[in-house]
Amino acid sequence: DIQMTQSPSSLSASVGDRVTITCRASQTISNHLNWYQQKPGKAPNLLIYDTSNLHSGVPSRFSGSGSGTAFTLTVSSLQPDDFATYYCQQSYSTPRTFGQGTKVEIK
Amino acid sequence: QVQLQESGPGLVKPSETLSLTCTVSGGSISSYYWSWIRQSPGKGLEWIGYIYNRGSTIYNPSLKSRLTISIDTSKNQFSLKLSSVTAADTAVYYCARQPDDFWSGYYIDWGQGTLVTVSS
Numbered sequence: 001d002i003q004m005t006q007s008p009s010s011l012s013a014s015v016g017d018r019v020t021i022t023c024r025a026s027q028t029i030s031n032h033l034n035w036y037q038q039k040p041g042k043a044p045n046l047l048i049y050d051t052s053n054l055h056s057g058v059p060s061r062f063s064g065s066g067s068g069t070a071f072t073l074t075v076s077s078l079q080p081d082d083f084a085t086y087y088c089q090q091s092y093s094t095p096r097t098f099g100q101g102t103k104v105e106i107k
Numbered sequence: 108q109v110q111l112q113e114s115g116p117g118l119v120k121p122s123e124t125l126s127l128t129c130t131v132s133g134g135s136i137s138s139y140y141w142s143w144i145r146q147s148p149g150k151g152l153e154w155i156g157y158i159y160n161r162g163s164t165i166y167n168p169s170l171k172s173r174l175t176i177s178i179d180t181s182k183n184q185f186s187l188k189l190s191s192v193t194a195a196d197t198a199v200y201y202c203a204r205q206p207d208d209f210w211s212g213y214y215i216d217w218g219q220g221t222l223v224t225v226s227s
Contacts, residue, residue, distance in 0.1 A: 001168075034213040043201055043217035044152070055215070087152060091212025095167040096142075098152035 002026050002090050006099035012107040019075040021102045023088035026069075032092040033071045035064055038101075039084045047086075048073065078104070109134040111202045111218035119196075119225050125189040129202030129218055136183045137161060140205040142214065143176060143187045147198035157205070158185055192225045199223075 003026035013019050023033065031051040036044035046055045048064040051071060061076045075082055083106055088099040115127035129141070143155035156166035158176045166174050170189065178185040189196060199222050203214040 032210065032212065036214075043203075043220050044214070045217075046213055046215055049211070049213040089152070089213070091210070094154075094165050095156075095169070096154040096212055098154070100151050 001095055002029060002093060002097050004088055004090055004097050004099040006086075006088055006102050008102060009100065010103040010105060012105050013078050014107045015078055015080060017078045017107075019078050019082075019104060021073045021086055021088075021104075023066075023071045023073070023099050024069055025071075025090055025092075028068045029090045029092035031067055032090055033064070033066065034089045034091060035062075035073045036087045036089065037082075037084045038087065044087060109204055109216045111204065111216055113200060113202050113218045113221040115221060115223070117222055117224060119192055119223060120227050121193055121225055122191055125187070125192050125196060125223055125225070127187045127200055127202075127221065127223070129185050129187075131183045131185075131204075136178060136185065137180055139207045140209075140212075141178065141185045142203045142205060144201045144203055144214070145198040146201070146220070147195075149195075150198075153198075155187065155189075155200075159207070194225050197223065197225045 005024045007022045033051050035048040038044040052064045063074050085101045085103045110132045112130045119125045140157045140159040142157040158164045173190045175188040199220040201220045202218045204216040
């Protein structure tokens with residue numbers, strides 16, 4: 001299985017901050033990396049697919065980059081609605097695997 | 108817009124079989140890949156498996172010996188059966204949809220999730 005490791009596990013930030021979350025794969029996954037946002041009691045929501053493609057309806061302050069084994073999710077200016085947990089997921093091979101999550105909290 | 112809804116017992120006894128159904132509305136189940144994903148505090152998000160092409164399946168090897176995913180196109184539903192459950196199978200179970208392509212392995216639509224507790 002491909003292991004996905006996110007860092008940090010949690011972070012505190014203020015509204016308006018630029019936030020970056022890193023995801024590393026245990027082997028190359030080309031560009032097959034996806035990002036989700038999850039709020040308490042809700043299902044994850046797709047933000048970005050295939051490293052850098054913004055899913056329909058997702059604000060442009062979210063962006064993704066990377067390739068191979070290292071990827072980042074960036075929120076250019078954190079908004080109140082962005083406080084949530086973020087997960088990366090590889091779709092290079094089965095079984096699909098997820099990172100352990102990064103919780104973004106209000107400072 | 109495609110909507111998914113999980114249904115099934117919220118409590119299952121150890122060693123018994125966990126059975127869940129996902130009902131799809133707003134689109135045909137004959138296309139796309141249909142997945143089951145679970146989430147527990149101890150293991151985070153875990154991909155269980157998917158069904159596609161009206162019946163082909165790929166399972167997580169860690170669950171394969173206990174797992175069956177099936178589809179009923181007449182009812183626009185797909186189902187999960189996990190046998191010989193233990194407390195480690197306690198989780199919120201989600202059904203989800205990915206585009207009709209192996210490489211597009213991202214989940215566009217999710218059900219709301221259903222908590223299944225394994226306990227006597």
